[in-house]
Amino acid sequence: xxxxxxxxxxxxxxxxxxxxxxxxxxxxxxxxxxxxxxxxxxxxxxxxxxxxxxxxxxxxxxxxxxxxxxxxxxxxxxxxxxxxxxxxxxxxxxxxxxxxxxxxxxxxxxxxxxxxxxxxxxxxxxxxxxxxxxxxxxxxxxxxxxxxxxxxxxxxxxxxxxxxxxxxxxxxxxxxxxxxxxxxxxxxxxxxxxxxxxxxxxxxxxxxxxxxxxxxxxxxxxxxxxxxxxxxxxxxxxxxxxxxxxxxxxxxxxxxxxxxxxxxxxxxxxxxxxxxxxxxxxxxxxxxxxxxxxxxxxxxxxxxxxxxxx
Numbered sequence: 001x002x003x004x005x006x007x008x009x010x011x012x013x014x015x016x017x018x019x020x021x022x023x024x025x026x027x028x029x030x031x032x033x034x035x036x037x038x039x040x041x042x043x044x045x046x047x048x049x050x051x052x053x054x055x056x057x058x059x060x061x062x063x064x065x066x067x068x069x070x071x072x073x074x075x076x077x078x079x080x081x082x083x084x085x086x087x088x089x090x091x092x093x094x095x096x097x098x099x100x101x102x103x104x105x106x107x108x109x110x111x112x113x114x115x116x117x118x119x120x121x122x123x124x125x126x127x128x129x130x131x132x133x134x135x136x137x138x139x140x141x142x143x144x145x146x147x148x149x150x151x152x153x154x155x156x157x158x159x160x161x162x163x164x165x166x167x168x169x170x171x172x173x174x175x176x177x178x179x180x181x182x183x184x185x186x187x188x189x190x191x192x193x194x195x196x197x198x199x200x201x202x203x204x205x206x207x208x209x210x211x212x213x214x215x216x217x218x219x220x221x222x223x224x225x226x227x228x229x230x231x232x233x234x235x236x237x238x239x240x241x242x243x244x245x246x247x248x249x250x251x252x253x254x255x256x257x258x259x260x261x262x263x264x265x266x267x268x269x270x271x272x273x274x275x276x277x278x279x280x281x282x283x284x285x286x287x288x289x290x291x292x293x294x295x296x297x298x299x300x301x302x303x304x305x306x307x308x309x310x
Contacts (some may be wrong), residue, residue, distance in 0.1 A: 056080035065100040097150040104204035127215035163241035164275025169234035189221035195252040
C-alpha cells in the first residue's frame with residue numbers, strides 16, 4: 001500500500017514539473033502583435049482614361065513574403081467606389097507586425113465569369129467564355145511587395161491593364177461595297193481566332209505564363225465604331241482584349257456571321273499583330289471585298305484600219 005502511495009506521489013510530482021516547464025517555455029515565446037494596415041487601390045493615368053465601367057469589384061490575396069503561403073484572400077469581390085472621377089477600393093487588413101507580406105490585386109467588371117480567380121498567381125483566361133467586342137472584359141491588376149505593418153499603415157497601389165487591345169478595321173468603302181452585293185447586314189456579328197496568346201496571368205508579378213495557345217472568342221455584334229486614319233474612314237469589325245507573352249506576335253483570323261443562320265460565315269485572315277500591354281494595336285485593310293484591277297493592252301492601235309468605226 002505504501003509503495004503504491006509513494007509511486008502515485010512520484011508520478012504527480014513529475015507531471016507538475018513537466019507542466020511547469022511547458023508553461024515557462026510558452027511564456028518565453030513572444031506573442032506577435034497584430035496591427036491594422038489600410039490599402040487603397042487607384043488606376044494609373046493610362047488605365048484611368050480607358051475605364052468604361054464603374055461597376056467593378058476587387059479581389060486580393062495576401063502572401064507571406066518568406067514562404068509564399070496565402071495569409072488572406074477574398075472569395076467575393078469588394079465593390080469599387082467612385083470618388084472625384086477615380087475608381088478606388090479601400091480595405092483594412094490585420095497583419096502581424098514582425099512579418100513581411102506581398103499582396104496581389106485584380107479588378108474586373110462585376111459578374112465577369114471568363115476569368116478563373118481561384119489563384120491570383122495563376123489567373124486562367126477562359127477565352128471560350130469571353131465575348132468579342134465586349135468593353136467590360138477589360139480588367140486591371142496591381143501588386144505590393146514587402147509590406148510590413150510596423151512601418152506602413154496607409155498604402156496606395158496602382159492598377160493597370162494586363163491586356164493588349166486588338167482592333168481589326170476595314171474601310172468605309174469596303175462596307176458600302178459589301179452591302180451592295182449582299183455581303184453585309186446591319187446585324188452582323190464578329191469573333192476572332194488568335195494563335196499565340198497566353199491563357200495564364202500572374203497578378204503578383206505581372207507576367208503572362210504558360211504555353212502559347214490558340215483562342216477563339218464568342219461572337220458578338222460588330223461595334224458601331226468609326227476610326228479615322230490618315231484622313232480615311234474605317235469601321236471597326238472587332239475589338240478584343242488579349243494576353244500575350246513578352247516579345248511575341250499573334251496571328252489573327254476574323255469570322256463575320258450573318259443574322260440568317262443559313263448563310264455561310266465570312267472568314268478571313270487579318271494578319272499578324274504585335275500587342276503591347278495597355279496599348280491598342282490596329283490591323284486595317286479592305287478585308288471584305290477587294291477592288292478588281294484590269295491591265296489592258298491594245299496592240300497595233302496606230303496602224304488600225306481607218307475605216308473601222310469605234
